[in-house]
Amino acid sequence: MLHVNRCQHLKLITQTFISAKRFKMEKHLKLLLRRTFSVAELRKSWLWTHSLVADKNIILMGPPGAGKTTVGRIVGQKLGCCVIDVDDDVLEKTWNMSVSEKLQDVGNEQFLEEEGKALLKFSASGSVISLSGSNPLHAASMQHLKRNGIVVYLDVPATDIIDRLSLMKVDRIVGQNLGTPMRDILEFRKTFYKKWYDTRVFCEAGAPPEAVANKVLLAVKRYLDIHSETFISTRDIWPGGGKQTGSPKYFSEAILEGLASDGGLFVPENGLPKFSRGEWESLVGATYIERAQVIMERCIHPADIPAFKLGEMIETAYGENFTCSKIAPVRHLSGNQFIQELFHGPTGSFKDLSLQLMPQLFAYCIPRSCNYLILVATSGDTGSAVLDGFSRLNSNDKQRVAVVTLFPEKGVSNIQKKQIIGSQGGNGRALGVRSDFDFCQAAVKRIFNDSDFTGFLTVEYGTALSSANSINWGRLLPQIIYHASAYLDLVSQRFMPFGSPVDVCIPTGNFGNILAAIYAKMMGIPIRKFICASNQNHVLTDFIRTGHYDLRGRNLLPSLSPSIDILKPSNLERHLHQVANKDGHLMTKLFSQLENQQHFEMGKDLVEKLQQDILAGWCSEEDCLAAINATYHSSGYILDPHTAVAKVVADRLQDKICPVILASTAHYSKFAPAILQALKIKEIDQSSSSQLHLLSSYRALPPPHGALLGKMKQKGKQIYQVCVADVNIIMDHVETVIQNQFMK
Numbered sequence: 001m002l003h004v005n006r007c008q009h010l011k012l013i014t015q016t017f018i019s020a021k022r023f024k025m026e027k028h029l030k031l032l033l034r035r036t037f038s039v040a041e042l043r044k045s046w047l048w049t050h051s052l053v054a055d056k057n058i059i060l061m062g063p064p065g066a067g068k069t070t071v072g073r074i075v076g077q078k079l080g081c082c083v084i085d086v087d088d089d090v091l092e093k094t095w096n097m098s099v100s101e102k103l104q105d106v107g108n109e110q111f112l113e114e115e116g117k118a119l120l121k122f123s124a125s126g127s128v129i130s131l132s133g134s135n136p137l138h139a140a141s142m143q144h145l146k147r148n149g150i151v152v153y154l155d156v157p158a159t160d161i162i163d164r165l166s167l168m169k170v171d172r173i174v175g176q177n178l179g180t181p182m183r184d185i186l187e188f189r190k191t192f193y194k195k196w197y198d199t200r201v202f203c204e205a206g207a208p209p210e211a212v213a214n215k216v217l218l219a220v221k222r223y224l225d226i227h228s229e230t231f232i233s234t235r236d237i238w239p240g241g242g243k244q245t246g247s248p249k250y251f252s253e254a255i256l257e258g259l260a261s262d263g264g265l266f267v268p269e270n271g272l273p274k275f276s277r278g279e280w281e282s283l284v285g286a287t288y289i290e291r292a293q294v295i296m297e298r299c300i301h302p303a304d305i306p307a308f309k310l311g312e313m314i315e316t317a318y319g320e321n322f323t324c325s326k327i328a329p330v331r332h333l334s335g336n337q338f339i340q341e342l343f344h345g346p347t348g349s350f351k352d353l354s355l356q357l358m359p360q361l362f363a364y365c366i367p368r369s370c371n372y373l374i375l376v377a378t379s380g381d382t383g384s385a386v387l388d389g390f391s392r393l394n395s396n397d398k399q400r401v402a403v404v405t406l407f408p409e410k411g412v413s414n415i416q417k418k419q420i421i422g423s424q425g426g427n428g429r430a431l432g433v434r435s436d437f438d439f440c441q442a443a444v445k446r447i448f449n450d451s452d453f454t455g456f457l458t459v460e461y462g463t464a465l466s467s468a469n470s471i472n473w474g475r476l477l478p479q480i481i482y483h484a485s486a487y488l489d490l491v492s493q494r495f496m497p498f499g500s501p502v503d504v505c506i507p508t509g510n511f512g513n514i515l516a517a518i519y520a521k522m523m524g525i526p527i528r529k530f531i532c533a534s535n536q537n538h539v540l541t542d543f544i545r546t547g548h549y550d551l552r553g554r555n556l557l558p559s560l561s562p563s564i565d566i567l568k569p570s571n572l573e574r575h576l577h578q579v580a581n582k583d584g585h586l587m588t589k590l591f592s593q594l595e596n597q598q599h600f601e602m603g604k605d606l607v608e609k610l611q612q613d614i615l616a617g618w619c620s621e622e623d624c625l626a627a628i629n630a631t632y633h634s635s636g637y638i639l640d641p642h643t644a645v646a647k648v649v650a651d652r653l654q655d656k657i658c659p660v661i662l663a664s665t666a667h668y669s670k671f672a673p674a675i676l677q678a679l680k681i682k683e684i685d686q687s688s689s690s691q692l693h694l695l696s697s698y699r700a701l702p703p704p705h706g707a708l709l710g711k712m713k714q715k716g717k718q719i720y721q722v723c724v725a726d727v728n729i730i731m732d733h734v735e736t737v738i739q740n741q742f743m744k
Helices: 008-032 039-043 046-053 068-079 086-095 099-106 108-120 139-146 158-167 182-196 209-224 251-257 277-282 288-299 307-319 358-365 381-391 414-422 437-448 451-461 479-492 512-522 539-546 572-579 584-597 604-611 621-635 641-653 668-678 688-696 706-712 727-742
Strands: 057-061 083-085 128-130 149-155 199-202 231-233 266-268 330-334 337-341 371-377 401-408 428-433 463-466 502-507 527-534 548-550 599-601 614-618 660-664 721-723
Touching (some): 057 068, 057 139, 057 209, 068 083, 068 209, 083 086, 086 099, 086 108, 139 149, 149 182, 182 307, 251 358, 251 463, 277 479, 288 307, 288 479, 330 479, 330 621, 358 401, 371 381, 371 437, 371 727, 381 414, 381 428, 401 437, 401 727, 414 428, 414 668, 428 437, 437 451, 437 727, 451 463, 479 512, 502 641, 512 572, 527 641, 572 584, 572 604, 584 599, 604 614, 621 641, 641 660, 668 688
Parallel strands (some): 057 128, 057 149, 083 128, 337 660, 527 614
Antiparallel strands (some): 231 266, 330 337
């Protein structure tokens, strides 16, 4: 086998491709920085923004009543540059009549054409331009303007727009026919606004023009500052307060590499963006897709994925693949307990919420000349969700991306196993391993860190490895959305006003789901306590309570809730890194001790800090079954065994001062034998299909999962490969898949 540095050749190609996306911006910025100021000095004033923009225009776009003219004047004043209002300074001077007169004269369709022609003859540089509300409906003129401008979308809530237009006595706008509600035409126009903007300013209800203008300037600065949002490893070390030992990565690099070369996990160097209370409140009435786009735009720099492209991905991920239009709805269970149903995706688990989107993010970031193999370990639900998500890529992307899912052969439910095996095909393969999830996860990490093997794959097959487990930032990031959305839904349903706290209780295995909730709080969602719910494999509960992580003499116990049968949760490292003020040296020390000595212990101050927001408890198998039974008989609702673990722990630990949201991480049908046992129903037929049909006959809530039923109806023997717990054999399997997928 050829010995080379880990993926050195392919990484060079990858980094070159990613850097090229920033090259034009970076070159432009260097040329435009004024020599009489240092970069540090320029950053201290609005002049920094102006110097970077130079001859480019700042173009304000949005619906009528968004405040484009007023905000444009304030921005122009701050920058000391020319301000152009398209209605007053371009259209009316071109036509020698008012815009309203022109509209009455020629009608809607002809007006848009005349407006577009006028803009095609218009040019400016170094100016602030306030567009008309209808300019974005004319493609050619918008393309003309974008060549020399940064388009900023003033996204104002529709209710605010309607109120403003009413005060202005405007009852019709361009493109609105008689009888068409104003709200409908505003919604229609959003499709055009989304197509053209470079950066968005999300304007909370009632925001004054001065505040919006400041946000415009900050948005432009962020758009131009292409190096401002980088990622570091949790094990990066800052000696003596100086520069870290690792090299920061862009989002594109972090998502492609998955795991940092030092064995750590990627985290945002400067933390996550924080939303104001007003911004969150403005999202209360928004759809899940709208919330997703606003949140993701703030977390992914447009130099990595442009806003319009990100919007297309989100629409594809959540547009038609979920059986519930709310995507992740919140249901009142009883008392102050609510359930967020995270199982309406195609494979019936919360993993779909990220794995319908993550493959598209990944495929966009891949260099066009490279192939990637996604290597994933699953404790049950991830396997089918990864295979399903990557199978939905377009045909070109599927030729460059393949998936291998490792799962514990005896460590998942029969239905989960059928799902994983049945989701194979095209660019995805499943490999059963005669061991537990922790071995599968350790094998993936070991393969990633084997520079001889990964280098060989690069040179021999032009293929790099990456991951879709929640060790990959691109997989973890979309999970923040549904935690934020759950809180906003409670406010929308008037269970509480915005600002009132909630607790969340999450059945926790790999710590990714609960970490995403912690991140949602960091971004401004008022979550009070995070309740970590474990099953009989309660290593996390013991650690959170004591600060001592101890695996010595501890064996993984198979349970009714297999997706949280985990003793080494990867994402815990990300949270401890945050708790320890980004101490990479400490993370390296602790997790090396865990690997070599099977335990580590944190200092008292860090343990107290860890316990400030997190409570932890665990649930026995008997209590899990009892909770399923009691909940069904009291409310007609069936909990899956993981959600039942969360309910038991929440009942014990939650003080009922505020509402608690239970994360329902999977549809109960995936664990039919356990449900039948809990409900004390004798299994007449042992087949998975018969079990699901028997459960369906009870007409309980939630209703049966159609995709699961369909998967169980698949006929024919499902073929998959099984191997012993040997990393070398798994590596051979990986090489074979690469040969079959990419070397035909």
